[in-house]
Amino acid sequence: MNRKIIVNSDKDNLLLVKNLCEIVYMESDGRKTKTYCCEGKEYLIKKCLTQVEEKLPEEKFFKIHKSFIINVDYLHGINVNAEKSVLLHNGIEIKIAHRKYKEFLEFVKNKFDFW
Numbered sequence: 693m694n695r696k697i698i699v700n701s702d703k704d705n706l707l708l709v710k711n712l713c714e715i716v717y718m719e720s721d722g723r724k725t726k727t728y729c730c731e732g733k734e735y736l737i738k739k740c741l742t743q744v745e746e747k748l749p750e751e752k753f754f755k756i757h758k759s760f761i762i763n764v765d766y767l768h769g770i771n772v773n774a775e776k777s778v779l780l781h782n783g784i785e786i787k788i789a790h791r792k793y794k795e796f797l798e799f800v801k802n803k804f805d806f807w
Contacts, residue, residue, distance in 0.1 A: 695749065699727055699735035708735065712752070716766045716781050718744060720759040730766065730781055754799055757789040764803060770796075 695712045710729060719726040720741040727735045737744055745755055755761045762778055769779040776788045788796055 697727075697737065697747075699737055701733075701735055710735065712749070713763075713765065715763050716784065717763060717786065718761045728784075732782065751803070754796060756792050756796055757787060760786050762786065764800065767800070770800070 696709050697712060697715075699708050699710050700706075701708050710727075714729045714731070716728050716730055718737075718741060719728070721736070723738075723740050725737040725739060725741050725744045727737055729735065741755075741759065741761065745753070745761055748761065752765060753761050753763055756778060762780060766781040767778060768781065770788075771777040771779065771785070776790070776793050777785050778788060779785055
């Protein structure tokens with residue numbers, strides 16, 4: 693079963709229903725959350741990132757930074773240099789918080805097969 697959320701499309705003044713599997717990542721924007729989808733569009737959720745995080749399935753989403761949650765289904769790589777970051781769909785790069793790095797690597801190792 694694919695879960696869905698309601699997001700705001702400010703440009704069209706609409707409330708839209710989106711599948712969680714379409715979300716690439718989310719970014720904190722004060723008391724709201726910007727939601728970036730695989731089709732390249734940005735939507736707004738009128739809840740803070742922490743409230744949104746509580747409702748997301750833990751097996752698909754990971755909070756890599758206090759301001760960012762990613763959908764690991766769109767993870768293309770992990771930059772392991774000094775500026776640790778994730779590489780996502782469409783060339784998006786987001787820094788991983790230092791304190792989250794080891795936990796994130798463990799999460800990824802448990803989710804994916806390593807060769």
